[in-house]
Amino acid sequence: MPAPSPFRRWLAADWSQWFYPGPRRVFSADEMARAGNQPWPRGIDHYVYVNLVLVLAVTTPSHRHFAWIWPTALILGWMTLAVARWLWRTPTTKRLNLACYVVGFMVGVGGVLCAKLGWREETQAQLPLVLAIMAAVLSAWWLLTLFRAQQIEARLRELAEQDAALRLQSRLATAQIQPHFLFNTLASLQHWVDTGDARAAPLLRDFTAYLRATLPMFERELQPLADEIEMVRRYLAIMRARLGTRLAFDIDVPAEPDVLLPPGLVLTLVENAIAHGIEPQLRGGHIGITGRRHGQQLVLSVRDDGPGLTPGWAEGVGLSNTRRRLLQACPQATLTLQDAHPGCLATLTLPS
Incomplete structure (x- = not known):
């Protein structure tokens, strides 16, 4: 049987990941209790905050809104990490897409409000930066969710293999x-x-x-x-x-x-x-x-x-x-x- 053409493979591809990305598997409560007890890596918090402070220190010293950019950026960084921890606890496609669409909606509403309040030019000037930051955050959440789901799957496989080995040892011991x-x-x-x-x-x-x-x-x-x-x-x-x-x-x-x-x-x-x-x-x-x-x-x-x-x-x-x-x-x-x-x-x- 001849191999399918690139066009046929393109048509057969799973395009749902473009609109509804995330892991396919949904873990049960028992599976999460058994294999999903790894703590949140605190090093991620340190990494995000250190880099956020460095970026702010380099880019905002002469900005006219310097007084409110720093607290706003730190609060947004905290909220980003809070969502990441929420996804870590239960890494599902539903949660990931809910977070992504909520962020997209908030950015859109925020842009419209800024334009209505007379900051149209500044909003247009900062739009590429905002979209780049949003894309980076959503990509980080997506990668984190996939990594976490694969981590739990690997742990479940490891536990299943351990159980099988113990059962085999038990039967050998019985013999x-x-x-x-x-x-x-x-x-x-x-x-x-x-x-x-x-x-x-x-x-x-x-x-x-x-x-x-x-x-x-x-x-x-x-x-x-x-x-x-x-x-x-x-x-x-x-x-x-x-x-x-x-x-x-x-x-x-x-x-x-x-x-x-x-x-x-x-x-x-x-x-x-x-x-x-x-x-x-x-x-x-x-x-x-x-x-x-x-x-x-x-x-x-x-x-x-x-x-x-x-x-x-x-x-x-x-x-x-x-x-x-x-x-x-x-x-x-x-x-x-x-x-x-x-x-x-x-x-x-x-x-x-």
Whole structure:
């Protein structure tokens, strides 16, 4: 297909910018609250006033209306900056054109009044200067509005990219939840099936239920507390099948349908309790999971009776990911670990 001729491109051009200039996009109140909080650059005020004073100092010393030119020019400069700040707060085409047409109307009315009052010759002599100043002011407003709109658009894109990156990090962190647990469980299941062990069938049922509860969490950013506890319950049932009498546990968490949390959060705390509190001990141990409401907060606790925190301990990948995902989803939530004498106590506080 041949390229359009210059004349056709000229006809297809958007000529509305000649009569109704300004940014095409209109930002919603939510978008402005999210990305439009940059303060007005005070340097613009300093730049305008310094240049205005310099121009007045060079051009008006011998003028016969010197006494009122300075205050009038400074007041007009202040009004120009006030309109600029108004456009900065909400950079819309409607506001820009309202300001431009109001200024054009005022300049026209002012010129007519000056001519009627007997200043026709002086008005005609100063008209080119007035029109040049008006064109400079309107162009400055136009450029400021376009710049501000592009600044907000860029900030919205940046925030959207950050949100996408955080969601990806959250899913990657979720995918890191003890993958060796799956392989160890499958290995135990295969061994019990090969040897005809009666524990194979119950383990397979619990493992299937665990996967059914776990797999949807990779598609969620938040999930109900009840689903999280059910996933933890299945996980502990599988671990008890593997560890036998070495693992005992109890869960006492009230039904809280309105409480949401990142998927796998409590599960990671339970996995850490088994890995560091139960498995290292030949006798095994006990894990207690409780939930209690304190005012507007729900406090979840995961406690084991193992050896506790070792001196100089540091958070591993799983716990670091858990803390990051928690702060991302709910900045008001807290997660603490402390020695319980015996064992370790992990406390998760969720606003609700």
